[in-house]
Amino acid sequence: MAVHAMGNMAPVSSAITQEDALDWVKKDKRRMLHVVYRVGDLDRTIKFYTECLGMKLLRKRDIPEERYTNAFLGYGPEDSHFVIELTYNYGVDKYDVGAGFGHFGIAVEDVTKTVDLIKAKGGKVTREPGPVKGGRTVIAFIEDPDGYKFELLERGPTPEPLCQVMLRVGDLDRSINFYEQAFGMELLRKRDNPEYKVI
Ligand SMILES: C[C@@H](O)C(=O)SC[C@H](NC(=O)CC[C@H](N)C(=O)O)C(=O)NCC(=O)O
Numbered sequence: 001m002a003v004h005a006m007g008n009m010a011p012v013s014s015a016i017t018q019e020d021a022l023d024w025v026k027k028d029k030r031r032m033l034h035v036v037y038r039v040g041d042l043d044r045t046i047k048f049y050t051e052c053l054g055m056k057l058l059r060k061r062d063i064p065e066e067r068y069t070n071a072f073l074g075y076g077p078e079d080s081h082f083v084i085e086l087t088y089n090y091g092v093d094k095y096d097v098g099a100g101f102g103h104f105g106i107a108v109e110d111v112t113k114t115v116d117l118i119k120a121k122g123g124k125v126t127r128e129p130g131p132v133k134g135g136r137t138v139i140a141f142i143e144d145p146d147g148y149k150f151e152l153l154e155r156g157p158t159p160e161p162l163c164q165v166m167l168r169v170g171d172l173d174r175s176i177n178f179y180e181q182a183f184g185m186e187l188l189r190k191r192d193n194p195e196y197k198v199i
């Protein structure tokens, strides 16, 4: 099997060949555990995620000597679910989300009902429910208290509603190659919508 090096891939340890390393990473039993990002008010975000998005607060950890607190939230226990790890740095009440971050995707059975609940709780809806441009899935976009965007996707019941993290990249094939070779991930599908440009 031809092994295409990942550009300027650092030499692997002498104990294994590059081909062995790439083969191992694909067979290694691993799972995405969590995504971590910083928020300006932990209780405000916990309230929004639990009351508006139906997440559970799984645990908190406070590290006063490092002046930060974590809160873990998700739709099930960490040993079987991908979860969100919030970080609150003492005294820091806001952050620049940045253009690279796109959104988190949450699968819900009724997008309109979920949006109505979020509106009733004073949440911000940035895109009303309706079919995604270029597709049929009913989606909506909302923002959490720090401006992090969540896409609501209408789907049947699922044990893992937290179903995607959308990041903008500068070279799709370069990222696909890196995630396959460095993380052992598998390309599940690609979706090209040349006729739609939404920022
Ligand atoms: C597949 C589903 O999970 C999506 O997120 S597609 C949603 C679609 N995305 C984009 O347009 C990405 C390109 C855009 N230029 C960007 O950088 O965000 C989207 O946002 N559609 C808007 C809509 O109203 O359907």
Ligand SMILES: [Zn+2]
Pocket: 103, 105, 151, 164, 166
């Ligand atoms: Zn999405």
